[in-house]
Amino acid sequence: MIGIDLPVIWAFIIAFAVFVYVVMDGFDLGLGILFPLFPEKRDRDVIMNSVAPVWDGNETWLVLGGGGLMAAFPLAYAILMPALYTPMIAMLLGLVFRGVAFEFRWRTTKERNKWDIAFAGGSLLATLAQGIALGAILQGINVSGRTYAGGWWDWLTPFSILTGVALVIGYALLGATWLVMKTEGELRDRAYRLSWILLMAMLGAIGAVSAATPFLSLQYTQRWFTFPNIVLTAPVPVAVAAVTALLLRSLANKYDYQPFFLTLALFALSYAGLGISMYPYIVPQSVTIWQAAAPENSQVFMLFGVAVLIPLILGYTAWAYWVFRGKVNHESGYH
Amino acid sequence: MFEGWDAVVLARAQFAFTMSFHIIFPAFSIGLASYLAVLEALWLWTGREVFINLFNYWLKIFAVAFGMGVVSGIVMSYQFGTNWSAFSDKVGPVIGPLMAYEVLTAFFLEAGFLGVMLFGLKRVGPKLHFMATLMVAIGTLISAFWILSANSWMQTPTGHAVNADGQFIAVDWLKVIFNPSFPYRLVHMVLAAYLTTALVVGAVGAYHLLRDRHLAGARVMFSMAMWMATLVAPIQIIAGDQHGLNTLEHQPVKIMAMEGHFTSHKDGAPLILFGWPNQAAGRMDYAVEVPKLGSMILKHSPDAPMAGLDTVPRENWPPVPVTFWSFRIMVGMGLLMLALGAFSLLMRIQGKLYDSRLLHLFAVAMAPSGFIAVLAGWITTETGRQPFTVYGLLRTVDSASPLAAPAVASSLIAFIIVYFAVFTAGVIYLLRLMAAPPHPGEEGPRSDVPARAAGITPAAGVAAEGAAR
Numbered sequence: 001m002i003g004i005d006l007p008v009i010w011a012f013i014i015a016f017a018v019f020v021y022v023v024m025d026g027f028d029l030g031l032g033i034l035f036p037l038f039p040e041k042r043d044r045d046v047i048m049n050s051v052a053p054v055w056d057g058n059e060t061w062l063v064l065g066g067g068g069l070m071a072a073f074p075l076a077y078a079i080l081m082p083a084l085y086t087p088m089i090a091m092l093l094g095l096v097f098r099g100v101a102f103e104f105r106w107r108t109t110k111e112r113n114k115w116d117i118a119f120a121g122g123s124l125l126a127t128l129a130q131g132i133a134l135g136a137i138l139q140g141i142n143v144s145g146r147t148y149a150g151g152w153w154d155w156l157t158p159f160s161i162l163t164g165v166a167l168v169i170g171y172a173l174l175g176a177t178w179l180v181m182k183t184e185g186e187l188r189d190r191a192y193r194l195s196w197i198l199l200m201a202m203l204g205a206i207g208a209v210s211a212a213t214p215f216l217s218l219q220y221t222q223r224w225f226t227f228p229n230i231v232l233t234a235p236v237p238v239a240v241a242a243v244t245a246l247l248l249r250s251l252a253n254k255y256d257y258q259p260f261f262l263t264l265a266l267f268a269l270s271y272a273g274l275g276i277s278m279y280p281y282i283v284p285q286s287v288t289i290w291q292a293a294a295p296e297n298s299q300v301f302m303l304f305g306v307a308v309l310i311p312l313i314l315g316y317t318a319w320a321y322w323v324f325r326g327k328v329n330h331e332s333g334y335h
Numbered sequence: 336m337f338e339g340w341d342a343v344v345l346a347r348a349q350f351a352f353t354m355s356f357h358i359i360f361p362a363f364s365i366g367l368a369s370y371l372a373v374l375e376a377l378w379l380w381t382g383r384e385v386f387i388n389l390f391n392y393w394l395k396i397f398a399v400a401f402g403m404g405v406v407s408g409i410v411m412s413y414q415f416g417t418n419w420s421a422f423s424d425k426v427g428p429v430i431g432p433l434m435a436y437e438v439l440t441a442f443f444l445e446a447g448f449l450g451v452m453l454f455g456l457k458r459v460g461p462k463l464h465f466m467a468t469l470m471v472a473i474g475t476l477i478s479a480f481w482i483l484s485a486n487s488w489m490q491t492p493t494g495h496a497v498n499a500d501g502q503f504i505a506v507d508w509l510k511v512i513f514n515p516s517f518p519y520r521l522v523h524m525v526l527a528a529y530l531t532t533a534l535v536v537g538a539v540g541a542y543h544l545l546r547d548r549h550l551a552g553a554r555v556m557f558s559m560a561m562w563m564a565t566l567v568a569p570i571q572i573i574a575g576d577q578h579g580l581n582t583l584e585h586q587p588v589k590i591m592a593m594e595g596h597f598t599s600h601k602d603g604a605p606l607i608l609f610g611w612p613n614q615a616a617g618r619m620d621y622a623v624e625v626p627k628l629g630s631m632i633l634k635h636s637p638d639a640p641m642a643g644l645d646t647v648p649r650e651n652w653p654p655v656p657v658t659f660w661s662f663r664i665m666v667g668m669g670l671l672m673l674a675l676g677a678f679s680l681l682m683r684i685q686g687k688l689y690d691s692r693l694l695h696l697f698a699v700a701m702a703p704s705g706f707i708a709v710l711a712g713w714i715t716t717e718t719g720r721q722p723f724t725v726y727g728l729l730r731t732v733d734s735a736s737p738l739a740a741p742a743v744a745s746s747l748i749a750f751i752i753v754y755f756a757v758f759t760a761g762v763i764y765l766l767r768l769m770a771a772p773p774h775p776g777e778e779g780p781r782s783d784v785p786a787r788a789a790g791i792t793p794a795a796g797v798a799a800e801g802a803a804r
Contacts, residue, residue, distance in 0.1 A: 053450025056405055060446045063412050064438045070415060071435040074427025074502070081416025081423070082736040088417050089746045092410045093753050099406035100757055103399045106780070107764040118757075146424055146500070152742040294428040295504040302432045309439040316447045323451055323458050 007293040010072040021061035030175020032123020076282040076292040091129035097122030131167030135160030143286040166205035173198040177260040345743040346418040360404030366532025368472040388777040422734035430485040437481035445474035487517035519578040531705025533563035538702030541695035552773030561679035568672040589719030592658035596643040604629035604641035612655040661714040668708035
């Protein structure tokens, strides 16, 4: 494997898996966050049915992100998970509540409200925990030798709370634009109105996180604002502005599909921004992707599988989405 | 309040608790996915309405059980990092790729086709839908393949080396995957999953036969389940015996704990049926034993010498009472299953399969026996390889995360509260679904969404025809 930098390839594969997770489970979780705003059973049934056939596949990308990290960068996995102990446990418990609600709420009339609360609360908790975990990684982690050396509350800072709230807003926007795409009538109108409000909030959140990040460490400042890096980094905020303009226009024109996909573009740009800030560290400021990389033959062994299977997975996942394409309404799960 | 507690003990308790809850659901859904594929194949082949009714009946149950398996499984995949970070760092390069392959080849396959399997019959037609069911069933088996390979490598590690950072690395991936205990463990576990499901299906069938012995769906599922018990229970006992001989070869200390052999026997070891293992004193109290039978079973010779735990340093002893008793519970369940299979065969030959109340009561009582056997079996094999995570090479105490006891205790309590609240509700919903008799025109999941009941495919047509009768 001379000439090929395996850890870099694997960093992109893990980043890809996590991004697909954020994109796909993002709108599922966003629907849960928005659930309290739709108190009618009819609306809730439609919202649930719009993701019921695909949520499980969406969540599998989280397992790939975690499992892939353990396999390809075991040292990073071993440092990050104890460092993020509380947010991780909170996320897992939130996902338990959210996941079982998909089936349980159809199995009981008396307790349906309970599982609706579990769905909304679980989604909110999982999202907040993911956002906080992101902030906790960005702000740096106390490492000694090959282990985490901090306490179990180190993750809790104003910055990590900010990223937590920002992700809640972002997922809610994904959920709202998903509803615009997948529903009709009054439900869709309300989703439009929510999309406006959430987009404004999301822009505020992107601004706040972007403004706060350079203050976390000198490395981030140098990465973004010094020449020649600035030639590469400057297009990111420019692209964010352009996508925002298109998104505003698509909402004003009440398009069906554009708001969702433009929101995804906004996520992709924010994600690229995070990548620019972190690279080449996998545990910021202490462990690089080369230091954390698993032995070459582990990474090579998995690369064969990834090269063949990821395209296959994307193929049949796309097929499942295609099967359940179109608007969902009250009369049928799908029509 | 947990300052005096040992973080490693708490982390082990957390793993044992979350794992025990988790394994119940895959054990059931591996078998149920295959059963659903068989039912749908029989429906497509024969066109008999009863098969699609049974398919839809069990599909609703599958949806609930599978959901619980998914959410409890995600916890497992992150727990290696949160609570066992030293293990993850050292062993991740070897078992990480096996688990990554499980995700890539199995989890995505199951999840990708699950939506179509649950909700898509009317959208894709019966043939494509059958393919989706088949993919889910195959996915559950591929998943078993990889995770049992990873577990077996930890029990009988081969094909590896250790690098400068103290990490295990694979030297020969085929030797890692097909390590010595893997084929035995895979067969034993998949058969266990099939038996577990068959015993639940049989119990549900028997429960409804007790109320109405002419109910078509109940008769079909009961007969199918009893065939499984009759045929698979004896095969499973043979497979278990072979697995035991493999363990004797590669993990003799585990066998000593299972058999309760504290002391060595130079000329033939007894088979200790029951007794009270006294770990502190290193002896078996109140032993009820059959002379020479232990050597007969394990070495096929009554006078073959057998080493005992007195040949093993104390610090390498597993917790003998747990291993010893969980093994007996598993074997006891297996013998009861064998009895059920034999009894049902006798009744079948006499033409009383659907009439014997005694058989039906026995089958209902056996509903949880598969789960009990699976849990007891896993407790046997996992406590029997203690005090190691990677057998003989990495100690459990050296595998844990650098966490304070209060952190682990808090999360353990959170898991206990949430799991009991959530999974109790789930089990109640499952039992409620099972308590309703299968009927003509059975609908799939989401039957309370009105328009789901009508459609254009053969399935709905057959269902409508059934309902009209």
